[in-house]
Amino acid sequence: MKGKIIGGTIAGVLLLAAAIIAPWEGYEARPYRDAVGVLTVCYGHTGNVQDRAYTQAECDALLHSDVGIAWRAVERCIHVPMTEYQAAALVSAAYNIGPSVVCGSTLQRKANAGDWPGACAQLDRWVYAKGKRLRGLVKRRAAERQLCEGRT
Numbered sequence: 001m002k003g004k005i006i007g008g009t010i011a012g013v014l015l016l017a018a019a020i021i022a023p024w025e026g027y028e029a030r031p032y033r034d035a036v037g038v039l040t041v042c043y044g045h046t047g048n049v050q051d052r053a054y055t056q057a058e059c060d061a062l063l064h065s066d067v068g069i070a071w072r073a074v075e076r077c078i079h080v081p082m083t084e085y086q087a088a089a090l091v092s093a094a095y096n097i098g099p100s101v102v103c104g105s106t107l108q109r110k111a112n113a114g115d116w117p118g119a120c121a122q123l124d125r126w127v128y129a130k131g132k133r134l135r136g137l138v139k140r141r142a143a144e145r146q147l148c149e150g151r152t
Contacts, residue, residue, distance in 0.1 A: 008084030010071070016084060017091035018067050020147065024096070024140050029053050035136075036129045044096065066095055073099035078111050086116060089123070089148035096140065097126055120148035 005013055025044030030053050034040045039049045042059035045066055054062075070091045077099070078090065090111075093101045102108050107122035123145040127137040146152070 004081040005087055006081050006083050008087075013084050013087040013091065014064075014067055014071060016088040017070070017095070018063055020088060020092045020143070021067065021095050022063060024092070024143075027059065029055070029059065035134060067091060070094035070099075074102050077103035077108050080112055080114060082111070082116075083150065085147050085150050085152065086111075086120070089120070089144040092144050092147075093123055093126065093141070096137075101126055117149070120145050123148060 022043050027043060028041060031039055031041045031049050031051055034044075034046075038046050040046050041049045041062075042054055043063045043066075045059075045062040047066075071087075071094075073094045074087060074090045078087075082090075090102050090107075101123075102111075105122065106125075107119050110116075110122060111119035123141045127133055127141055129137065
């Protein structure tokens with residue numbers, strides 16, 4: 001059942017996730033330090049960032065690659081069928097937080113037990129960066145939870 005999407009496709013999940021992620025991350029063609037000091041560029045990309053301007057095409061490619069990485073974490077750790085909205089919400093969270101939100105977490109345990117309301121509610125807990133509660137993360141997690149719960 002791994003990676004099974006109910007009422008949608010993996011391609012649809014990835015497109016939906018990218019459409020959600022891009023506005024939350026914002027677009028910056030030049031590298032900058034994020035709220036916790038990590039060198040970041042484009043749509044929240046943090047890996048191997050070079051000190052130069054990136055083209056829109058490069059940023060789009062990084063976004064799609066990073067969404068794919070986040071999807072693979074969701075697919076690897078969530079073993080029950082999920083809706084397109086649940087999957088997109090988890091991909092968005094994994095993109096922003098990293099795989100720990102869906103791998104080795106209470107969210108993972110609840111999702112894999114079929115407790116989707118409980119799993120979606122766990123998103124509210126991931127609002128801290130370096131021990132500091134960030135308003136932007138509170139808003140983003142609320143939007144991801146709404147999507148996870150099918151309230152679009």
